[in-house]
Amino acid sequence: MRRDIFQAIADPTRRAIIALIAIQAMTPNAIAENFNTTRQAVSKHLRILTECDLVKQQQQGREIYYSLEIEKMKEIDKWLDQFRKLWEARFNQLDKVLSTMKKQKK
Amino acid sequence: MTTNLQFDFDVNKATKTVTIVREFDAELSLVWDAFTKAEIIDQWIAPAPYVAKTKYANFEVGGKRFYAMIGPDGQEKWAIQKYTSITPKTNFKMYNAFADKDENPEPTGSEWDHNFSEHNGITKVTITIFNESFERMERILEGFKLGFTASLKNLEDLLATLSKR
Numbered sequence: 001m002r003r004d005i006f007q008a009i010a011d012p013t014r015r016a017i018i019a020l021i022a023i024q025a026m027t028p029n030a031i032a033e034n035f036n037t038t039r040q041a042v043s044k045h046l047r048i049l050t051e052c053d054l055v056k057q058q059q060q061g062r063e064i065y066y067s068l069e070i071e072k073m074k075e076i077d078k079w080l081d082q083f084r085k086l087w088e089a090r091f092n093q094l095d096k097v098l099s100t101m102k103k104q105k106k
Numbered sequence: 107m108t109t110n111l112q113f114d115f116d117v118n119k120a121t122k123t124v125t126i127v128r129e130f131d132a133e134l135s136l137v138w139d140a141f142t143k144a145e146i147i148d149q150w151i152a153p154a155p156y157v158a159k160t161k162y163a164n165f166e167v168g169g170k171r172f173y174a175m176i177g178p179d180g181q182e183k184w185a186i187q188k189y190t191s192i193t194p195k196t197n198f199k200m201y202n203a204f205a206d207k208d209e210n211p212e213p214t215g216s217e218w219d220h221n222f223s224e225h226n227g228i229t230k231v232t233i234t235i236f237n238e239s240f241e242r243m244e245r246i247l248e249g250f251k252l253g254f255t256a257s258l259k260n261l262e263d264l265l266a267t268l269s270k271r
């Protein structure tokens with residue numbers, strides 16, 4: 001099942017995790033040290049972020065490092081931009097409709 | 107008259123809220139009609155070559171607009187808007203959900219809030235969409251096939267990967 005990306009970003013802890021690992025790759029333990037929460041809770045957040053392809057894991061020796069998929073974040077913005085275009089197209093049509101309405105009124 | 111009409115589109119990913127602001131070079135009563143009278147909505151809401159068709163509409167609190175977006179291939183995508191609050195020429199709110207052709211809505215939809223104001227003959231409309239989901243937005247885009255370029259990009263990437271083998 002594909003995860004809802006809004007869901008991924010809607011949680012404040014997950015947003016804080018994104019901000020942390022945007023700077024450098026970190027292990028789950030190092031990430032957990034920044035929060036007043038259990039290691040399990042952090043693992044769950046990381047799992048959700050991974051399922052959304054927002055973070056990637058890299059094995060280094062015995063440790064797993066998590067880092068941010070910056071391209072994926074950019075992709076979301078690009079994707080949202082299509083929505084902007086959709087509304088632009090709608091409103092350009094509405095401009096024409098309004099101008100016709102104005103002429104009819106006169 | 108040519109003025110720079112404002113257009114803002116903002117998505118707050120954290121609160122799942124979409125805000126759209128647009129100015130129109132027309133008086134408030136015309137813009138209000140364009141957003142609330144089904145026969146006018148149908149003229150602009152679907153980006154060409156798609157067309158909108160309202161099956162019935164009842165613009166009053168508790169009333170509904172049941173409509174479809176129809177593609178060039180004739181495929182119909184139905185949705186229901188239920189009007190929850192109306193303050194004439196100032197504000198109206200509605201609940202929007204995808205539906206099937208028999209008017210059965212999906213369990214979750216989004217809440218829409220429209221605000222209208224006029225200044226010097228320019229009417230400003232602010233639309234706020236609450237509880238929007240990535241999944242629903244994706245379906246809207248897929249509906250209008252604007253995602254076509256993204257798919258092409260994926261295909262390009264796939265071909266590049268395959269050719270390296």
